[in-house]
Amino acid sequence: MPRPKSDDKRSAILAAATRIIVTKGLSAPTMGIAKEAGIANGSLFTYFETKADLFNQLYLELKAEMASTAMKDFPDQVELREQFFHVWRNWMNWAVSFPEKRRALAQLVVSDEITPATREAGHKIMAKIAELMERSRADGPLRNSPRSFVAALMNSVAEATMDYMVQDSKNAKKHSRVGFDALWRILA
Amino acid sequence: MPRPKSDDKRSAILAAATRIIVTKGLSAPTMGIAKEAGIANGSLFTYFETKADLFNQLYLELKAEMASTAMKDFPDQVELREQFFHVWRNWMNWAVSFPEKRRALAQLVVSDEITPATREAGHKIMAKIAELMERSRADGPLRNSPRSFVAALMNSVAEATMDYMVQDSKNAKKHSRVGFDALWRILA
Amino acid sequence: MPRPKSDDKRSAILAAATRIIVTKGLSAPTMGIAKEAGIANGSLFTYFETKADLFNQLYLELKAEMASTAMKDFPDQVELREQFFHVWRNWMNWAVSFPEKRRALAQLVVSDEITPATREAGHKIMAKIAELMERSRADGPLRNSPRSFVAALMNSVAEATMDYMVQDSKNAKKHSRVGFDALWRILA
Amino acid sequence: MPRPKSDDKRSAILAAATRIIVTKGLSAPTMGIAKEAGIANGSLFTYFETKADLFNQLYLELKAEMASTAMKDFPDQVELREQFFHVWRNWMNWAVSFPEKRRALAQLVVSDEITPATREAGHKIMAKIAELMERSRADGPLRNSPRSFVAALMNSVAEATMDYMVQDSKNAKKHSRVGFDALWRILA
DNA sequence: CATGAATGAGTGTTCATTCAT
DNA sequence: AATGAATGAACACTCATTCAT
Numbered sequence: 106m107p108r109p110k111s112d113d114k115r116s117a118i119l120a121a122a123t124r125i126i127v128t129k130g131l132s133a134p135t136m137g138i139a140k141e142a143g144i145a146n147g148s149l150f151t152y153f154e155t156k157a158d159l160f161n162q163l164y165l166e167l168k169a170e171m172a173s174t175a176m177k178d179f180p181d182q183v184e185l186r187e188q189f190f191h192v193w194r195n196w197m198n199w200a201v202s203f204p205e206k207r208r209a210l211a212q213l214v215v216s217d218e219i220t221p222a223t224r225e226a227g228h229k230i231m232a233k234i235a236e237l238m239e240r241s242r243a244d245g246p247l248r249n250s251p252r253s254f255v256a257a258l259m260n261s262v263a264e265a266t267m268d269y270m271v272q273d274s275k276n277a278k279k280h281s282r283v284g285f286d287a288l289w290r291i292l293a
Numbered sequence: 294m295p296r297p298k299s300d301d302k303r304s305a306i307l308a309a310a311t312r313i314i315v316t317k318g319l320s321a322p323t324m325g326i327a328k329e330a331g332i333a334n335g336s337l338f339t340y341f342e343t344k345a346d347l348f349n350q351l352y353l354e355l356k357a358e359m360a361s362t363a364m365k366d367f368p369d370q371v372e373l374r375e376q377f378f379h380v381w382r383n384w385m386n387w388a389v390s391f392p393e394k395r396r397a398l399a400q401l402v403v404s405d406e407i408t409p410a411t412r413e414a415g416h417k418i419m420a421k422i423a424e425l426m427e428r429s430r431a432d433g434p435l436r437n438s439p440r441s442f443v444a445a446l447m448n449s450v451a452e453a454t455m456d457y458m459v460q461d462s463k464n465a466k467k468h469s470r471v472g473f474d475a476l477w478r479i480l481a
Numbered sequence: 482m483p484r485p486k487s488d489d490k491r492s493a494i495l496a497a498a499t500r501i502i503v504t505k506g507l508s509a510p511t512m513g514i515a516k517e518a519g520i521a522n523g524s525l526f527t528y529f530e531t532k533a534d535l536f537n538q539l540y541l542e543l544k545a546e547m548a549s550t551a552m553k554d555f556p557d558q559v560e561l562r563e564q565f566f567h568v569w570r571n572w573m574n575w576a577v578s579f580p581e582k583r584r585a586l587a588q589l590v591v592s593d594e595i596t597p598a599t600r601e602a603g604h605k606i607m608a609k610i611a612e613l614m615e616r617s618r619a620d621g622p623l624r625n626s627p628r629s630f631v632a633a634l635m636n637s638v639a640e641a642t643m644d645y646m647v648q649d650s651k652n653a654k655k656h657s658r659v660g661f662d663a664l665w666r667i668l669a
Numbered sequence: 670m671p672r673p674k675s676d677d678k679r680s681a682i683l684a685a686a687t688r689i690i691v692t693k694g695l696s697a698p699t700m701g702i703a704k705e706a707g708i709a710n711g712s713l714f715t716y717f718e719t720k721a722d723l724f725n726q727l728y729l730e731l732k733a734e735m736a737s738t739a740m741k742d743f744p745d746q747v748e749l750r751e752q753f754f755h756v757w758r759n760w761m762n763w764a765v766s767f768p769e770k771r772r773a774l775a776q777l778v779v780s781d782e783i784t785p786a787t788r789e790a791g792h793k794i795m796a797k798i799a800e801l802m803e804r805s806r807a808d809g810p811l812r813n814s815p816r817s818f819v820a821a822l823m824n825s826v827a828e829a830t831m832d833y834m835v836q837d838s839k840n841a842k843k844h845s846r847v848g849f850d851a852l853w854r855i856l857a
Numbered sequence: 858c859a860t861g862a863a864t865g866a867g868t869g870t871t872c873a874t875t876c877a878t
Numbered sequence: 879a880a881t882g883a884a885t886g887a888a889c890a891c892t893c894a895t896t897c898a899t
Contacts, residue, residue, distance in 0.1 A: 108876085114883095132868095144884080145885045251461075258453045287446060510872060510873085523881060591779050630832075637822070659811070710891090711893085715863070720890065
């Protein structure tokens with residue numbers, strides 16, 4: 106029974122990577138990430154086989170956190186629009202509360218280090234939200250468009266809204282509503 | 294800033310960069326771009342001071358081409374919605390006709406090599422389109438939102454629509470319409 | 482130098498190192514050797530202070546086994562040439578029976594990790610064979626050459642013969658004889 | 670017409686590698702070789718694609734020099750034994766005159782970075798010497814052994830002789846003769 | 858102006874060795 | 879004693895940029 110691989114350390118690396126990606130981008134040296142995490146450069150590779158592996162896992166971690174935050178306190182008994190707005194509000198709040206996580210995720214999304222398998226897994230994580238979206242557009246103008254198109258639209262509106270909220274955080278709540286209304290106009 | 298002798302060579306580099314960025318991403322070596330352009334690696338720096346400079350100029354070049362294509366044959370005499378749709382259609386067609394340019398531009402947009410000044414200039418280039426957008430939303434639900442938010446929304450809908458069109462190019466025309474309708478629902 | 486508890490484990494490491502050296506060379510990671518030996522990487526250093534130490538001990542181990550095999554069933558009562566040939570035959574047989582040991586040893590011989598002291602000890606181990614050699618050349622053309630030169634010649638002929646035998650193992654016995662005759666012609 | 674790739678520099682790298690290999694072995698850092706050659710570390714890779722490439726070329730270079738030195742002033746009109754001895758003497762002299770080259774070559778020969786193709790080319794370079802060897806053993810006791818075996822024997826005797834000569838260079842000439850006689854006894 | 862050799866800082870990853878458990 | 883995580887120096891190779899020709 107030697108020192109067991111510490112979950113704390115894994116988390117520290119992930120958190121460090123998040124911070125460093127925000128400031129230096131995806132080309133940030135692994136050594137910088139290790140230092141930020143308070144470990145030796147070589148130790149990083151005890152937890153993640155390669156830099157790309159680290160990025161893929163971070164992508165998933167962030168997406169999972171985002172999705173689970175979005176689904177928190179999900180109200181089963183209310184009507185669809187309100188359900189969706191509940192999720193939307195949680196989603197936006199996460200982005201505003203953890204701007205670094207959101208920006209890091211945004212970088213990871215466009216990285217070509219993220220494998221198709223990882224992206225696929227990422228989509229599965231968002232399944233609940235996607236399902237809400239599906240139900241919302243079921244009778245709307247986009248009822249015949251492919252899901253991926255609708256999902257892309259939803260994501261873009263979400264991203265734009267987040268930016269808006271972060272920039273003018275005093276009125277964040279209002280902006281969240283405006284973004285959701287725009288989305289709803291697209292879908293339903 | 295005396296522009297160098299051969300405009301041909303400058304264009305060749307820009308075109309080469311476009312192609313290389315699509316296949317290798319923004320981390321593509323300058324030497325690869327030079328080779329693709331049919332010149333020696335050192336010569337690239339006669340035309341562009343640094344790699345970042347090349348990218349900034351390419352960003353502007355592509356944006357300008359996109360914008361001018363969008364404004365082609367602009368119909369002054371028709372009503373606003375139709376004017377906007379004319380522009381939208383040109384815009385979408387450009388993206389479908391020159392997928393490499395569009396994809397390169399998409400990469401450049403998220404690059405942190407692109408300076409704020411360049412982004413600002415890029416927005417100016419889109420001024421005509423922005424103005425249309427402004428007029429369209431003047432009486433709509435987003436009439437009180439900041440222009441940047443509205444612009445971000447428009448861009449996202451455009452990007453999603455382009456992807457959609459490229460993926461299913463047989464029905465490109467129909468998809469273009471669907472995207473525009475979605476945009477219009479947001480704005481007006 | 483208290484030898485560690487388990488001689489089994491020590492032997493396992495030595496045997497693993499032999500195998501790994503053959504496939505990966507002397508730059509084989511200690512971790513690979515440990516895994517092959519079925520122990521944890523850190524445990525290797527309980528038995529051998531350093532990688533170089535392991536190699537030095539392995540060198541000696543292999544040389545000792547080689548020498549003792551060569552001297553097996555030594556016939557005291559026959560004449561010199563036959564005595565020498567008996568040893569030669571055992572020697573060659575060992576090489577053919579344990580090709581991995583021989584190849585590992587060949588690599589170790591040229592390694593600069595093997596210290597002069599170890600080499601010296603290795604020569605002592607071969608003392609019996611060297612003595613036979615000395616007696617064989619006592620009246621021959623090399624009677625006035627330094628022992629080290631003669632030993633080097635003998636070793637080279639042996640090495641060449643071993644290669645020859647391994648390559649064409651069907652006629653190994655014949656090749657062994659041819660090699661010995663060549664050696665004898667040099668010495669006596 | 671830029672700076673042309675300089676043959677001097679190529680030679681300097683090769684010479685530097687020779688020296689460094691002797692002192693630090695084949696694991697010598699490329700940076701050390703570059704520094705010894707008086708160039709920047711990156712420049713080494715202008716002349717040799719990889720470290721392995723450098724080693725392969727050096728192997729060939731050294732072998733070629735050795736072979737051409739050995740054939741210098743080849744006497745066509747004398748009998749076989751004398752021809753062979755002439756070559757042998759040149760060969761031994763080269764080894765004694767350039768001990769670093771010889772030792773570097775000895776290391777390269779056992780390196781697994783040297784490709785089969787390179788080894789093949791190396792053998793071609795030695796073709797003339799091999800031919801002499803073939804003629805010498807044509808009627809001798811090894812007339813039925815494979816050439817590779819005979820060549821291995823010859824090389825080993827040569828190596829042993831060189832060591833001997835270097836160690837006791839005062840009597841180098843005598844030792845060269847002794848070695849040759851031993852070889853001749855094997856072959857003819 | 859064009860060329861491509863020269864430069865040298867920068868980087869992901871490996872690995873012998875140490876040490877906490 | 880055994881384990882395997884932790885360490886950090888080391889290293890081959892890349893690449894934007896400079897500069898001699």
